Amino acid sequence: MSEIEFGLDTFGGVTTDADGRSLPHPQVIRDLVDDAVVADQAGLDFFGIGEHHRPDFAVSSPEMVLSAVAAKTERIRLGSTVTVLSSDDPVRVFERFATLDAVSGGRAEIVAGRGSFIESFPLFGYDLQDYEVLFEEKLELLAALLKEEPVTWQGSTRAALTDQRVYPTTERGLRAWVGVGGSPDSVVRTARHGLGLFLAIIGGPAARFAPYVDLFERAQDQFGVERQPVAVHSPGLVAETDEKARALVHDGWVAMRTRMGQERGWPPPAVGDFEREIESGALYVGSPETVARKIAATLQVLKVDRFDFKYDQPVQHADHQRSIELYGEKVVPMVKDMIA
Template sequence: MSDIEFGLDTFGGVTHDHSGAADTHPEVIANLVGDGVVADELGLDFFAVGEHHRPDFAVSAPELVLAAIAARTSSIRLGSAVTVLSSDDPVRVYERFATLDGISGGRAEIVAGRGSFIESFPLFGYDLKDYDVLFDEKLDLLSKLVRSQPVTWSGTTRASLTDQSVFPTTAAPMPVWVGVGGTPESVVRTARYGFGLFLAIIGGAPSRFKAYVDLFDRAQDQFGVPRAPVAVHSPGLVAETDEKARDLVYDGWLAFRTKLGAERGWGPVGPDEFEHEIERGSLYVGGPETVATKIAATLRTLKVNRFDLKYDQPVPHAVQRSSIELYGDKVVPLVKDMLAGG
């Protein structure tokens, strides 16, 4: 497991200062660009920025933010987490990421997904009743664009293409992942296209996703495609001690979980659920050794190729930046040592 990669993901969630006042969207974006630069300086492998279209998240155009990071970094790979492909145009997605690939010297990766929110559908004129066909057809077209041009394609969700080339070109094919929340159909579809599997494990025991990793392996064998990598994305925060980390995260976690629960009809939560997610679920909150031990256990169980910590917990940005530094300086080396020790 010596070749496992370690990354950071952010949705650009709006942060607050210590008085509780919300940071502006420009402040959040500027801080996020700085986070990417620090991640590169720490020697991390991957930095991903998600796409949302709602007031509690500042980033609606991840490629622009990633381009700003690319211009100030040299090594870290850069991608989305995720690009909401269902409500976008695969041609434009390809063009934007190919441009990012050129700016970054070949470091761009596409993580395509349906998205966990639906605001982009009415915003861009799509009907939710077409939810499945939109993603299926657009993923099919994207697969052709990144692998071989010119492209001939037809479907029901956009204009057909006949021997069409799309620019700019890239020096090598861009890696593509599919963000999956945990349905067997999504796992099999990802395998069929030969894309990487990007598992969003945001609640419950990570071990329950072992069945999906195994299914992905079997499906790739069945389709006769080369083995593609698997990544895990999970939320967390690192502080100097377990107690401090819990204290920093709880209020914001509860507020966001309560707000999201009200939108989606979930039941109320409280301290018991918070502790359960830290102790046995998918919330990586604690001091460096605690978080490293939990990440190492997840990697041993799932045998994946990359672990990404979604670091943008609802805390002041200074706390997020400290968490990034502890993750890169202490947690990742500890995990590597633990895995090397068996």
């Protein structure tokens, strides 16, 4: 990458109607396709969709939705954020994204990761006790498949391959990343396999991730691999004013944090947590000027090649689309001016 890219990604979170009722999954999925069209028209570089298998997220097959997006867009790159590799088959992952790459004219990317949730493990018959070995072995195989040469591989999590070719082939190869939440071991593993590093910054100041970017560079040098790009993503929403943006996001953010806390044993959000995450944490909520200043500050402390705005706050679809427009047409140009 010769300059910083600016993208969007979404977990396919269920949105609401004017009365606050959750929209059905089919409508949410159709809306995501429309969002990507707006992002393409706004000049953004990337649109990513995450894989989940639970009721509050609509997308379990990002590649299918991205194929629909490919048919309606012209230039924006398309990828998963993330593909839950631990509970998938690397051969099938490569085949699906190579197919997406073909129908999109070479715009497909893979972001492989462990995933934010564990529902896919029992759903597809995997034991959580194998959490580490599943990801390690499957990432190793995926990295080999990405070279598009005959693969010989053996492990404990799937059948071995001997001098095996996988199809379809691509025209220019697939760009691939590993989604990492902040584990040094994961950063080093990503460097060893020669893949891009995709850092999920969902809480706290961005500066605390600078050591991971430095570690990634050092590890690549030690492994003697070609330097790969680094991306970050953080959640947020852009509106015409700071007050409007905060009002739109506040209740849904508190409800989401409370729900996640109950599932994972976190304490409920305290008074002032929402405001602190906006002012000094990883929540990019506000007017175009406010969000642009915060993104520019992040890019000044982190040496990254792409910033992705995770825009799927639990609001109405019209608010999402307006946020995408403001991000592409106002925020990104301002950030480019600031960092220049």
